[in-house]
Amino acid sequence: MGADSLHTFFREYLQKEPFFLDKKALQSQYMPETIEHREEQQQQLAQILAPCLRVERGSNIFTYGNTGAGKTLTIKYIQNTLQRIASQSAIPLRIAYINCKLKRVADTEYRLIAQATKEIEDATGKPIPATGLPTDEVYKKFYEAVDRKEQAVILILDEIDQLIKKVGDGVLYNLIRMNDELARAKLTLIGISNDTKLLENLDPRVKSSLFSEALHFPQYNAMQIQDILRKRSSVAFRQGAVGTGVIEKCSALAARDQGDARRAIDLLRVAGELVEREGGEQIAIKHIDSAEEKIEKDCLVDLVAAQTRQFHAVLYALISSRRDGPLNTGTIYTIYKGICAKVALPPLTQRRVSDIISECDGLGIITLNVISKGRYGRTSEICLTISESAIFRISELLRKSLDLGEE
DNA sequence: AGTCCACAGGAAGGGCAGGCGA
DNA sequence: TCGCCTGCCCTTCCTGTGGACT
Structure with a gap:
């Protein structure tokens, strides 16, 4: 974008009517005038x-x-x-x-x-x-x-x-x-x-x-979440900015997820941001799907970025060997040590690495299942639970943090 | 029935950075 | 400056465990 077109872009942006009337109504600090269903x-x-x-x-x-x-x-x-x-x-x-x-x-x-x-x-x-x-x-x-x-x-x-x-x-x-x-x-x-x-x-x-x-505090049901969303969206958006079925879809997703009203509100806000960026006029159901994916991915990338380099090395070991059949603590530790040698990182003990693997479980990156293979010992079976597109973004981040260069 | 594997995971403590008061 | 206190990250040492194998 040259200086001229950048200038025009910002001018046009300012002239356009903003998509959000009051975005604060969909943010976590917002205090509504009344609290529904409580x-x-x-x-x-x-x-x-x-x-x-x-x-x-x-x-x-x-x-x-x-x-x-x-x-x-x-x-x-x-x-x-x-x-x-x-x-x-x-x-x-x-x-x-x-x-x-x-x-x-x-x-x-x-x-x-x-x-x-x-x-x-x-x-x-x-x-x-x-x-x-x-x-x-x-x-x-x-x-x-x-x-x-x-x-x-x-x-x-x-x-x-x-x-x-x-x-x-x-x-x-x-x-x-x-x-x-x-x-x-x-x-x-x-x-x-x-x-x-x-x-x-x-x-x-x-x-x-x-x-x-x-x-x-019992969990909200889908109808209650709909009420909450309608109230909030009437403050946040102009009339007609929310397409038919959008509120219902957000509510249904959130109700399925333990009646989490905050999640429903986040979905609506992120969907709104996506439409705003596209220069669109109305949130449609497809935007909710994209918003769901975006929230999950952003949240995960932020979480991973906040961790230590050692954590990154362990996670990189997990990600890079995800296609080599079932993973367990022992194999991950061997791969992890290889990565440490490559990037000149002093390796931690297996005890500590097993704690880091548990932390990955806590963050929802993997699921851990302690299984016994009888004569062949007891170990944790590790499964990655994040989508390939999230893995892609996280590996980029990890390679940068570990100075590993391109694959 | 006993053995043994490959860990899980608890407990204790070391080493470090950093603030405080004497 | 020194001794004492903290949180944090880590190691070392240890006991426990489920089920295949003998």
Whole structure:
């Protein structure tokens, strides 16, 4: 594209009516005016949390349900409302929302408490360093931040299942103990979990005292997702921009996938972006299919790009030998060592590589099946689960990261 | 029934980078 | 600067395991 045609392109782009009226309505940070099909949960949460407005201690709450069931949205909605009322009536209420899955922010005990302190403290407080303090010290700072005056503090821990899986339930136990020792402040904890069975495996002390109230968010059905999508798309698009059957298709796909409303909204947004880029006028069903593929591919490529070089070498071993019959840990390790030798990477032990292979399973790149071949030992059978087009893009990325050049 | 393979996967700890207070 | 603390990535060592083979 020459300078002139580039100029014309941008001019024309600006003159065209934008495809999206308000794209924000399809993004994850968007807070709708009302939350559909979650009236019951809202009411229960409101009843449990209302004492906080009188600076009394509310019951701790455990909310659970599948991904995209509206847990976070509903709780944030309540959070906003509570905060608005508190500031209107000058009630000392502080609410901290923390996503425990955020890498390098709140994915360890230390980081979680440090982050919580940061959220609750005044801006004047000295920030807690990323590392270096004893954990006791961090708890102490958190305690001081919470108890510095008479106030109600609500601590919302999203994706709490991820945290517990990683560091155990000791954090929760410590928080409960601290809660009993507070002199002035009243602390209420809200745990949000995607794992519906989390509660069963918790320390009984934590279970009974931490989460006295449990609130289930059932998955949405296709009709409910349609409602949600219609509301959102009426804000996001001009009239007529969404073709017939598109909303139904998004809803059906998402309903099949554990009633994940977030996924349905993502599908619609990405489909819209595809049409916008094509210069089209209307989203059709075929765009939903392309959007589905694009979301999956982009998500995977980003995930892989964020991993270490060692991870890349293991994944490259998996990808390059995918056509050589059934894969198992031993053969992958041999191939991996060959790759390491080629790119001058010090090879890890088999123990560590087997963990990396499990991580690939966790990311949904492969499926692992532990099988026994009797006299010939026990091993994991490995199957790649990603599409050939995704493999193509990922191998490109891996070759670049490992300096392997073209195949 | 006992053996043995090729791992799986838990536990413990080493080494490193980096912050803090003395 | 030093000792102490952290998280993180990794190794070493170990026990456990399902089923084919003897």
